[in-house]
Amino acid sequence: MMGYLARRLVSLALSLVVASAVIFLVVEVAPGDPASFMLGMNAQSDTVAALRSELGLDLPPVQRYLAWIGGMMTGDFGVSYTYRAPVAQMVAERVQVSLPLALLALGLAVVIALPAGIVAATHRGKAADLGVVGATQLGVAIPNFWFAMLLVLLFALKLRWFSAGGFPGWSDPVMALKSLTLPAVALALPQAAILARVLRSSLIDILSEDFMRTARAKGLSRRQTLWRHGLRAALIPVLTILGLQFSFLLAGAIIIEQVFFLPGLGRLIFQAITQRDLIVVESVTMLLVFAVIAVNFLTDLAYVAADPRLRR
Known part of the structure; x- marks a missing residue:
């Protein structure tokens, strides 16, 4: 190890x-x-x-x-050419938006995808499976920025349950989370669709393995076999997708941040590129690359935890 x-x-x-x-x-x-x-x-x-x-x-x-x-x-990311402020300070302010948004969107994606994938795999070929497959195809096909605008029209402009954009800061956590809810839902929909499809395919393959039949032969029920053996064995491709999704949600939510006027890292990079603020572009991009590589490293460790055979 x-x-x-x-x-x-x-x-x-x-x-x-x-x-x-x-x-x-x-x-x-x-x-x-x-x-x-x-x-x-x-x-x-x-x-x-x-x-x-x-x-x-x-x-x-x-x-x-x-x-x-x-x-x-040494922690010195330089000074912004445009704003004449330390880049580290600017990143610290923006990551307070991007990181909670990415975590919230990933959590919503997992909450939606896990039960959907399990239901689809255990009811293969039936109405529940067809419904999940159809919903995931729709979720992958719909652009998240278009879905975001629909959410704004319905929940912000018509129902007035949420604000149409902006971020009030963490002085009021309830309002801060409320302002991140619609962007997180818009980001989570396509990610949940992808995750559910991957989990479904992985579980279908696992359910036909010999060790699953052996577990049933030893007296375990179908539910016990699924939760004790099948789901854990199917987690390897799911963990891969989760790692990639978190990296995308942290660094690739530029369009969603523009739709909801969120002062996150994606919007910071977009502004820095248009203003030719090279030190900001270099430093923020490097930090995001580090985050992606670190997440992949943690994903590899999660592989080992899920399947001890990989330690060899």
Whole structure:
């Protein structure tokens, strides 16, 4: 087990090094100069040069890359070109929206998908199975931003149960969770559909295995066999999807954050790209990459917990 853990940690570190180099190179070759963008098209060349020197943009790329990586390792993510505020402070403010939103959406997806997948697998070919399969196809096909707008029209504008957008902050937890409910539902629908389909397919394969028939032959009921043996064996592909979904929900909810005017990480990256705020783009993207790699690492550990054979 310790050898497996050491190998995964080495792989995690190498992935972070490669990812940091790729992110820096991609941002470097992107067109546009932050200093020229900040000063406008009519700025004098000497003024642009002075601002580039102040921002450190005139240094060699290798030196800027090493300074950026060294700062991130010590918790210094740099200072935003546009807002002149520490990037770490901006990320800390935005993650208070994105992380609870991702966790809430993932929790809703699991609550919807697990019973749906189990019902569909245990009633294969019957009306319940056909209903779940049809609902999941609809959930995958509907764009989440379109579904989000429908939720706003119904629950915010017509019924007035929720606000149409914005985030009041965590000073009032009830209002904060209420403002995240509609975005979380919009994000959870397609993820729940995917998760339910994966669980259904995995359980159908597991239910036909020899060890399941052996468990039934030993006197266990169908329900006991399913919960004690079948569901645990079917969790490997489900855990893979959960890890990918959490990474997507944390980093890929840009459109939903725009629909509901949520000040999250996705919206921060979108604004930084339009404003050519390179240090924000690099640092936030690197943090999101780290989150994705860390989630995948924890998913691998969950594999081992679910199936001890993988320790070898």
